[in-house]
Amino acid sequence: MHIGTLAAAAGLSAKTIRFYEQAGLLPAPPRTPAGYRDYPAEAADRLAFIRDAQAAGLSLAEIRGVLAIRDAGQPPCRHVTTLIETHLGHVDQRIAELLATRTALQDLHQRAQDVDPADCGPEGICRILTTTA
Amino acid sequence: MHIGTLAAAAGLSAKTIRFYEQAGLLPAPPRTPAGYRDYPAEAADRLAFIRDAQAAGLSLAEIRGVLAIRDAGQPPCRHVTTLIETHLGHVDQRIAELLATRTALQDLHQRAQDVDPADCGPEGICRILTTTA
DNA sequence: GTAGACCTTCCAGTGCGCTGGAAGGTCAAG
DNA sequence: CTTGACCTTCCAGCGCACTGGAAGGTCTAC
Numbered sequence: 001m002h003i004g005t006l007a008a009a010a011g012l013s014a015k016t017i018r019f020y021e022q023a024g025l026l027p028a029p030p031r032t033p034a035g036y037r038d039y040p041a042e043a044a045d046r047l048a049f050i051r052d053a054q055a056a057g058l059s060l061a062e063i064r065g066v067l068a069i070r071d072a073g074q075p076p077c078r079h080v081t082t083l084i085e086t087h088l089g090h091v092d093q094r095i096a097e098l099l100a101t102r103t104a105l106q107d108l109h110q111r112a113q114d115v116d117p118a119d120c121g122p123e124g125i126c127r128i129l130t131t132t133a
Numbered sequence: 134m135h136i137g138t139l140a141a142a143a144g145l146s147a148k149t150i151r152f153y154e155q156a157g158l159l160p161a162p163p164r165t166p167a168g169y170r171d172y173p174a175e176a177a178d179r180l181a182f183i184r185d186a187q188a189a190g191l192s193l194a195e196i197r198g199v200l201a202i203r204d205a206g207q208p209p210c211r212h213v214t215t216l217i218e219t220h221l222g223h224v225d226q227r228i229a230e231l232l233a234t235r236t237a238l239q240d241l242h243q244r245a246q247d248v249d250p251a252d253c254g255p256e257g258i259c260r261i262l263t264t265t266a
Numbered sequence: 267g268t269a270g271a272c273c274t275t276c277c278a279g280t281g282c283g284c285t286g287g288a289a290g291g292t293c294a295a296g
Numbered sequence: 297c298t299t300g301a302c303c304t305t306c307c308a309g310c311g312c313a314c315t316g317g318a319a320g321g322t323c324t325a326c
Contacts, residue, residue, distance in 0.1 A: 004272065014273085015315060023313090034322055036273055056241055057234050060313070081245040088238045095231045098224055101190050105221045108189055112214040137302065147303085152284060167292055169303055193283070 001039040010047040017047070024064050025050060027071075057087045134172040143180040150180070157197050158183060160204075190220050 007014045020026040026046060029039045046067075053063045062083055069079055140147045153159040159179060162172045179200075186196045195216055202209035 002273075013315080016313085018274095019314060032273095034273080036322080054313095055234075056237055077245065077248060081242070084238055084242050084245060088235065088242065091231055091235050091238060095228060095235065098228050098231065101188075102221065102224050102228065104189055105217055105224060109214070109217050109221065112210065112217060115210060135303075146285080148285060149283085151304095156283090165292095165303095167303080169292080 001041065001043070003037045003039070006039045006043055006047070009044050010051070012047065020047075020050065020060075023060060025060060025067060056084070057091060058083060134174065134176070136170045136172070139172045139176055139180070142177050143184070145180065153180075153183065153193075156193060158193060158200060189217070190224060191216060 001009075003014045003017055007017055010017070017026065021028055026043065029037045029043065032038050049067075050060075050063055053066065054060075058066075066080055066083070069075075134142075136147045136150055140150055143150070150159065154161055159176065162170045162176065165171050182200075183193075183196055186199065187193075191199075199209045199213055199216070202212055
């Protein structure tokens with residue numbers, strides 16, 4: 001299987017696959033006599049795993065860690081569970097931050113409705129955005 | 134007012150202030166005979182505005198746009214209102230994405246509870262993370 | 267034999283908001 | 297006079313996940 005075929009199967013670009021190899025996520029495949037990468041069918045599974053793990057919010061570095069454990073013959077379950085818990089914490093925190101930002105933006109939007117542009121002299125920068133200046 | 138004083142007043146590093154100047158967010162101040170930047174008190178207001186706008190989720194590029202309008206003598210109200218609305222949309226979208234990720238992570242976590250590590254043979258990569266493979 | 271679709275490597279850049287460091291000038295205090 | 301804190305410029309890099317492009321080799325079909 002050439003890199004383009006694998007790329008099409010996985011829905012990635014060939015560039016990305018080479019990048020994953022270089023980043024230690026995908027083992028270097030055998031080569032054809034001409035030097036072309038020649039992937040076994042399992043490579044698509046590994047890329048699918050990377051996709052799933054990315055969708056769960058894991059970084060490539062974390063995914064590399066999981067793969068390394070599995071490649072060493074260990075079941076990475078405990079490691080993965082920890083990662084998931086850590087990520088749940090991060091995601092919850094980020095959601096809380098975004099909700100706060102959302103509230104702030106809605107306040108600003110309300111203020112924008114109340115401000116008459118004609119009232120805006122050259123003294124400040126913007127009456128909508130400034131806190132109390 | 135030297136750059137360090139301004140930095141302390143604004144809660145930023147001198148590096149960041151020079152960066153803002155170079156990025157077109159802060160006008161170049163006059164210099165002392167020795168070449169030191171010599172800021173007027175209003176510089177702190179401008180930095181406070183930048184801080185507020187950043188807290189509202191605007192990028193430096195967007196803030197630069199708002200400042201440019203005001204610096205040209207126009208009240209940037211309408212522009213700001215549009216920005217706020219756009220950002221509200223982005224934030225809502227991001228929150229929705231994160232909630233979906235959160236659900237996915239919780240499913241994974243549940244699955245992690247159900248998987249016995251002893252069941253994990255060398256055939257797959259990880260029973261927790263893979264979809265149906 | 268030639269077009270063009272694929273593959274290879276390597277280097278460099280994207281966007282974002284800084285941050286670090288080197289090499290040097292300036293200023294106030296002791 | 298010297299120390300040390302500050303200032304200047306310029307260049308470089310961070311993290312993240314790619315992406316682009318150049319320069320060249322290879323394979324298939326006509």
